[in-house]
Amino acid sequence: MEMDKLVSLCKRRGFLFQSSEIYGGIQGFWDYGPLGVELKRNIKNAWWHDMVSGHDELTQLPGAPSTYEMTGLDCTIIMHPQVWKVSGHYDLFHDFMVDCRTTKRRYRYDQVRGRWANAKGQRIFVATIVEAAEEHEDTQRRAMKFFKLRAKNATQLEFEDAFLSLTEIENMQDVLGPDAKELGTLTAPREFNLMFKTIIGALAGEEGTAFLRPETAQGIFVNFKNVLDSTRVKLPFGIAQTGKSFRNEITPRNFTFRSREFEQMEIEFFCHPDDSSKWYQYWRDRRMNWYTALGLAAERLILREHAEDELSHYSTGTADIEYAFPFLPAGEYGELEGISHRGDFDLRSHMEGKLDPNSNPLELELNEHGKPKHRGSGKDLSYRDDLTGEKYIPHVIEPSAGADRATLAFLCEAYTEDEQPDEKGNMQKRIVMKLHPRIAPIKAAIFPLVKKDGMPELAKKIYADLKQHFNVFYDEKGAVGRRYRRQDEAGTPYCITVDGQSVADNTVTIRDRDTLEQIRVRVEEVLAEIRKRIG
């Protein structure tokens, strides 16, 4: 399937539009149209129902180490800035960076040093990122090479005394980059922000800087104690949240796959450290099965377990659920969801302060004064088991899914072209969105076969009845075949047609989108029949 066919259908039928399209669009932002909003909402509702509201905490589920509870949360997009400092998001990319155009390396602007060198009537700034003990030798060697000087002519090369920071150099054209062989390959410094910055308060200065959340997870961690204190949940239990997150993606691309504003469906599952590996296995398999149950083909999905050397040492496992999106090369997959074993990293961070992810065992990351680089809340986020009296910091399993990526995957999976006979028996191309009935935007369409002889009246009555239960659609215009095909493109699984016989014996036909087969049922049985089929 070519991606542009799907993009075209999404636009034409109202699944997805480019954001701000009448002004030329804006990169990395997408809107859901009338059909798209129903589809995405159905997916989110299915997730919430299957994971949270429909969860039976009294019965041990297949594969689960024990029974468990599930609860929900909805926190703000803007949180205290300290949340992101402690979580590590702030440090990762709040810096000014320079890129080298030829070597493609990226440097922190303030960490590049160097000194001015003169030779052969030319003055260049030789930059380096090596340790201070080696910077003299490194710049010397590279300056010699640049000026094509032999060792015996070393006296032709003159250095100006001090090492300077790159931040003090005005003209990047004079700079020999740390790995470059020619001048002027470094870009001007650019601030890289994973996170969207915003300002709190109409007159705020720098102290009013806040961030739009890059993930919903932190809102769950910082509310962990609130949930414990306000409910009677006991470990093991999960807190679920759906909501918008924001990331300044470097390269938004591939339709909605890498959007800058996107919606997540996340669970933070808290459990005893001794059981965490079993829970990790459970969630990995549970989440994989969820996608196939809603119609993603198993052969286009993979569960990619991260290799040991990809893992943080505090994690005993991370797996990505990935889908073979049609815009990716054959054999490549795009991430729909990541399930990570995060140990006690997050809760401890919000207690003690930002932890150094490279330390083992985990230790506070300190600044140059030996103080915590980013202070935690100082609140006790450990859990006390009332039965055993044991007190510990729970471990966390995090199934983190992308609602928009899931929606895109379901759209890709559903797009189908087949051939069906027309009224003369000639085969005609048909585009049909084979969405699972549970997530289909419209569950059924109701048509009078013709617009006379009492058929519209009966059809409208059926429509009004069904509308109380499902999103259904009424259409009486034009040839019925055309109406069927329109619904095929919208992914409507069933079409109910009122014909001449209906008026006589109170029966209607139900047409199946995928097989085109029709069955005749009594009008009173339509609701039950559709409900049974939607599941």
Place this chain on the structure above:
RNA sequence: GCGGGUGUAGCUCAGUUGGCAGAGCACAACGUUGCCAACGUUGUUGUCGAGGGUUCGAAUCCCUUCACCCGCUCCA
């Protein structure tokens, strides 16, 4: 970020050397047919991605810019 391509009606696209903005489909109304998109009649639809320049005149030539696609890079 770099290189290449594309941008004209809701969709797919044509538009000659610079000379009145087009087609098919879709959509709407009426009629016809009466269960799988191509019937008839009538009708609607355009900042030619945006801004600037050249020109008597620009969809067309030049500059800038935005968006999308492909490849590389990135993926924190």
